[in-house]
Amino acid sequence: MSVLEVVGDVVAVVLLLLGALLCLTAGIGLVRFPDVLTRMHAGTKPQVLGVLLIMVAGAIRLQGWSATWMLLLVAVFQLLTAPVSAHMISRVAYRRRHVRRDLLLVDELRADDELRDRVYRGDEPADAPPGEPGQTLAERSGENRNPRDERG
Amino acid sequence: MTVVYWLAYGMLGGGAMLALVRLGRGPSLLDRVVATDTLLVIIAAGLAVHAALERDPTVVPVLVVVSLLAFVGSVSVARYIGGMLLSSADDGQDVGLPEAAEEARAAEVDR
Incomplete structure (x- = not known):
């Protein structure tokens, strides 16, 4: 086992643990925050950054280019689709008043x-x-x- | 490596359990949509953690499917909620206010 492999494993493990920690914070935020928008703020943390970290770790650990390209595809797909779904959910949430308006600092749609x-x-x-x-x-x-x- | 196993799967499992709590408790349908989205992302992250720790590339195509499923599911449910009461009796006035609006009104009354 060469030095390069050891360094790669250590980096991959650190990235994996960071991504798992983001998933845990998403769960805590989902339970503790008061309305749909703030829960979405917490819940979309692992959707981009956590998945990106874990995909980089997987690309380091897995051998061969095919797995790396597929992990890159998943990461790009998350980057493209997370804003779309967040936009749609938050628009419906605002229109259906699942938003605590008294907690908003700026409300440009009011x-x-x-x-x-x-x-x-x-x-x-x-x-x-x-x-x-x-x-x-x-x-x-x-x-x-x-x-x-x-x-x- | 065993410590990394326990830490990573423990944090992922804790996040998934808390997302399930929100999925069960969530006062509105949109809270449940957000919780389901997060839960699917955590499941994808768990699969990727398994793939990375075991050096097992067989679950990697499943990741693509899971992320696709999360996007399609959340968008379709959001659109469904958006047009939900178009066919309800009396333009949905009989349904009453959503819970967040009730909470906001109660907070205003308290103030």
């Missing part, structure tokens, strides 16, 4: 809050335009009621 809190029940469809909640709700209920009346 229109005028009084009208919005009165009209939006938190169950509006995700494609409802945020600007005119009252009009949207009225139109939606009108659309939903008319066919039923004609049918009944």
